[in-house]
Amino acid sequence: MAKTALIVDDSTSMRQMVGFTLKGAGFTVLEGGNGQEALAKLASAPGGKVDLIITDLNMPVMDGLTFIKEARTKAGLRFTPILMLTTESGDGRKAEGKAAGATGWIVKPFHPEQLLKVIEKVLPA
Amino acid sequence: MNLDMTMFHQAFFEEAGDLLADLEGLLLRLEEDPGDLELLNTIFRCAHSIKGGSATFGFTDIAHFTHGLETLLDKVRNGEIKIDRSLSQVLFESLDQMKALLSVARGESASAPDSSALSARIEAAILGQPAIVAAQPTLPKQKAAEEEGWGVWSLAHTYRLYFAPGPDILRQGGDPLLLLGQLGKVSDILSIVCDDSRLPALADMDPEACYLSWEVELRSDKTSEEILEIFEFVADDSEIRLEVTSETRSPAAAAPAAPMEAAPPAAEPVAEVPAAEPTPAMAPPAALPVEAAAKAAPPAEAQTLRVATDKVDKLINLVGELVINQSMLNEVVQDFSMAKLPRLIEAVAEMERASRELQERVMAVRMLPIKHAFGRFPRLVRDLAATVGKKIELKTSGEDTELDKGMIESIADPLTHLVRNSIDHGLETPEERRAAGKPEQGTVSLHALHEGGSIAVEVSDDGRGLSRERILKKAIERGWVTENDTPSDETLYNFIFMPGFSTAPAVTDLSGRGVGMDIVKQGVQALGGSITLTSTPGVGTTFRIRLPLTMAILEGLSLTVGNETYILPLTSIVESIQPAAGDVRKIAGRTEIALVRGEVLPVVRLYQVFGSSPKVTDPTQGLLVIVENDNHKVALLVDELIGQSQVVIKSLETNYRKVRGIAGATIMGDGRVALILDVPGLVRDTLSESAALAAAA
Numbered sequence: 157m158a159k160t161a162l163i164v165d166d167s168t169s170m171r172q173m174v175g176f177t178l179k180g181a182g183f184t185v186l187e188g189g190n191g192q193e194a195l196a197k198l199a200s201a202p203g204g205k206v207d208l209i210i211t212d213l214n215m216p217v218m219d220g221l222t223f224i225k226e227a228r229t230k231a232g233l234r235f236t237p238i239l240m241l242t243t244e245s246g247d248g249r250k251a252e253g254k255a256a257g258a259t260g261w262i263v264k265p266f267h268p269e270q271l272l273k274v275i276e277k278v279l280p281a
Numbered sequence: 282m283n284l285d286m287t288m289f290h291q292a293f294f295e296e297a298g299d300l301l302a303d304l305e306g307l308l309l310r311l312e313e314d315p316g317d318l319e320l321l322n323t324i325f326r327c328a329h330s331i332k333g334g335s336a337t338f339g340f341t342d343i344a345h346f347t348h349g350l351e352t353l354l355d356k357v358r359n360g361e362i363k364i365d366r367s368l369s370q371v372l373f374e375s376l377d378q379m380k381a382l383l384s385v386a387r388g389e390s391a392s393a394p395d396s397s398a399l400s401a402r403i404e405a406a407i408l409g410q411p412a413i414v415a416a417q418p419t420l421p422k423q424k425a426a427e428e429e430g431w432g433v434w435s436l437a438h439t440y441r442l443y444f445a446p447g448p449d450i451l452r453q454g455g456d457p458l459l460l461l462g463q464l465g466k467v468s469d470i471l472s473i474v475c476d477d478s479r480l481p482a483l484a485d486m487d488p489e490a491c492y493l494s495w496e497v498e499l500r501s502d503k504t505s506e507e508i509l510e511i512f513e514f515v516a517d518d519s520e521i522r523l524e525v526t527s528e529t530r531s532p533a534a535a536a537p538a539a540p541m542e543a544a545p546p547a548a549e550p551v552a553e554v555p556a557a558e559p560t561p562a563m564a565p566p567a568a569l570p571v572e573a574a575a576k577a578a579p580p581a582e583a584q585t586l587r588v589a590t591d592k593v594d595k596l597i598n599l600v601g602e603l604v605i606n607q608s609m610l611n612e613v614v615q616d617f618s619m620a621k622l623p624r625l626i627e628a629v630a631e632m633e634r635a636s637r638e639l640q641e642r643v644m645a646v647r648m649l650p651i652k653h654a655f656g657r658f659p660r661l662v663r664d665l666a667a668t669v670g671k672k673i674e675l676k677t678s679g680e681d682t683e684l685d686k687g688m689i690e691s692i693a694d695p696l697t698h699l700v701r702n703s704i705d706h707g708l709e710t711p712e713e714r715r716a717a718g719k720p721e722q723g724t725v726s727l728h729a730l731h732e733g734g735s736i737a738v739e740v741s742d743d744g745r746g747l748s749r750e751r752i753l754k755k756a757i758e759r760g761w762v763t764e765n766d767t768p769s770d771e772t773l774y775n776f777i778f779m780p781g782f783s784t785a786p787a788v789t790d791l792s793g794r795g796v797g798m799d800i801v802k803q804g805v806q807a808l809g810g811s812i813t814l815t816s817t818p819g820v821g822t823t824f825r826i827r828l829p830l831t832m833a834i835l836e837g838l839s840l841t842v843g844n845e846t847y848i849l850p851l852t853s854i855v856e857s858i859q860p861a862a863g864d865v866r867k868i869a870g871r872t873e874i875a876l877v878r879g880e881v882l883p884v885v886r887l888y889q890v891f892g893s894s895p896k897v898t899d900p901t902q903g904l905l906v907i908v909e910n911d912n913h914k915v916a917l918l919v920d921e922l923i924g925q926s927q928v929v930i931k932s933l934e935t936n937y938r939k940v941r942g943i944a945g946a947t948i949m950g951d952g953r954v955a956l957i958l959d960v961p962g963l964v965r966d967t968l969s970e971s972a973a974l975a976a977a978a
Contacts (some may be wrong), residue, residue, distance in 0.1 A: 162335055166310075167598065169598070169605045170598070172605060237454040238454050243622070254453060254518070255742070257452060257454070258453060259454035259455050260454050260513070261514070264594055265594055265597045265598070270390040277511065277514060278454065278455070278459070278465070279459075280456065280462070
């Protein structure tokens with residue numbers, strides 16, 4: 157049973173890079189260009205569930221923090237690992253993200269293999 | 282294993298240089314606020330890091346000297362010694378000594394002043410503590426380690442780990458079991474015990490909270506950092522303790538060298554990239570006078586550039602976008618049909634946006650905040666104020682304004698000169714200020730701001746302002762004006778930029794020295810900039826320098842002669858006029874001159890210089906653009922002016938060869954090449970021709 161991951165980022169190239177990496181690791185990939193789109197994608201996913209969410213923080217329409225808070229209110233997503241992409245290694249953003257319900261973070265720029273390593277930390281194989 | 286330590290020297294020099302620069306600012310703040318413990322701790326850490334680094338990399342002179350200083354600072358921060366004026370002076374002198382020693386280590390200067398007297402004062406300040414003499418307890422150990430080569434760790438540790446996740450770990454999508462599983466991947470788990478004592482009664486239990494904790498015994502050859510990395514995401518909210526319970530060292534391994542204490546992390550993460558010597562893409566827009574030949578930046582400065590990581594991040598993002606654009610384009614043109622036209626247009630537009638942004642960002646990589654140039658001034662002002670017996674406050678603003686690294690290095694000297702000038706000539710003594718009803722303390726302000734594609738730096742003082750009559754007297758003496766002239770303020774003030782002008786009644790230690798504002802002006806012009814000043818008697822003087830952000834981009838005025846487009850650097854243009862009939866005439870049938878408001882200017886017909894066929898040969902039909910270099914003006918005859926634009930300068934010399942009258946070239950939007958005129962060259966050639974003609978006449 158393949159796992160499903162949702163990638164939320166306003167940068168097409170970023171979504172492609174992350175998507176490519178995850179597909180290579182056997183994931184089925186859904187994409188959203190901002191928090192709003194991502195919530196719509198989640199609503200239409202089977203059972204409203206995915207196994208992993210990777211989201212950028214700075215996005216138009218609905219930013220990452222709001223999206224994380226929203227996602228955590230959905231029954232199927234209460235314990236889903238959510239990774240946020242940050243450019244600053246500043247702890248301020250990390251703390252905000254954690255408070256919103258994020259599981260972990262990865263600092264941009266990163267290599268695909270770094271991403272996979274981080275996913276190992278939050279998602280049982 | 283022998284590690285060549287010299288490969289780290291460059292990094293150590295940069296780091297130590299940064300630390301010393303920080304230290305200077307910190308010491309200045311300490312004078313304001315001697316009781317600030319946080320400040321004292323930071324100062325101690327600076328000295329400590331410099332000592333550690335210099336000892337590690339074999340710069341024993343620095344390590345030796347800094348050791349005493351570190352001891353002293355340690356006592357100060359522990360409250361055993363109070364900071365007073367004389368101690369503060371010792372600290373400042375120590376800073377200078379460390380700078381001198383570092384400069385010797387870098388190979389920039391042959392020798393440093395002898396440290397022994399200063400070291401003795403430091404010892405004295407440590408107040409009867411047993412003097413720390415040459416044998417530095419840390420050094421022999423370091424040395425031994427270096428000789429043996431660095432010990433190689435090959436250890437297996439037994440650890441005990443206590444892990445109590447925060448109650449919200451599950452709500453954040455975390456999973457303690459997964460983490461313990463990860464632990465099993467990097468170690469052999471010897472035993473694991475779960476503690477469920479915190480579980481409440483079923484009725485009180487929150488099923489989503491985590492009440493459990495674990496104690497794990499494990500053996501691993503990983504360091505504790507590597508093990509703790511597993512818990513990176515939960516570390517803030519969990520209680521995690523990891524202790525080494527035993528370690529078995531493989532007997533072959535040498536003693537590990539005392540690790541160098543890492544310097545305190547820089548305020549912003551930086552990536553080091555090699556930077557080419559800043560070579561302006563063209564000869565600077567004005568000839569460099571020999572005396573002011575820009576001092577070459579020390580080689581160490583020129584080779585690397587510290588770039589804030591976020592700038593690099595953005596570049597990486599943009600390059601990624603370009604690559605994707607590229608594949609989009611490929612895909613569109615693979616089997617192109619008109620149906621795909623909208624997508625093609627979209628892809629091209631996207632590419633255009635990304636490449637334009639990339640160009641801007643790449644330029645920005647060489648840009649640094651101007652605070653790097655302002656940094657030297659607090660100390661300079663402090664020392665000068667003491668020398669001239671004036672009370673001075675230095676204010677800086679706009680320190681984060683960015684400009685090209687090369688510019689920052691080149692602008693430091695002119696700025697220093699202006700600041701010295703303000704302190705020496707601009708500000709009055711405390712008595713004078715009191716008499717004038719001003720506060721005793723004068724102010725010198727440095728202010729930087731962006732103005733379109735350039736940066737402006739203002740050096741102002743609230744002093745006495747320029748003296749009209751003294752400048753006029755000097756100008757009449759020098760024969761620049763006659764007794765009967767009443768030049769405007771602006772004209773008059775600009776005389777202070779003339780060579781050989783100095784109103785200082787006596788040559789002082791500060792700015793007299795026979796080097797005047799003319800050198801400042803030439804230095805600024807050499808950077809493609811301009812300098813102006815405003816002054817109000819009794820209120821103060823403001824010098825304003827305008828500079829292009831980078832040597833690689835020029836603010837220019839494009840004009841046409843025949844079918845060719847030329848670019849004139851904006852900074853060299855005075856005005857452009859359409860002469861009336863009779864304003865342009867030949868003298869002695871040879872030299873052509875134009876009369877512009879009573880001034881006689883030589884006329885240069887550009888089409889004759891470049892051998893092109895112009896649309897206009899009658900000056901009254903075309904335009905005269907008056908350009909200035911080094912206080913000499915000439916009038917250039919052109920067909921018409923097109924407009925102002927920023928152009929990227931390409932060197933003609935490296936791509937073709939040097940051409941008389943041309944400073945460089947640029948590529949315009951339509952792909953055509955436009956040549957950038959060499960104003961200093963044109964002015965020089967014209968003057969020497971006129972002189973030759975006059976001599977022959």
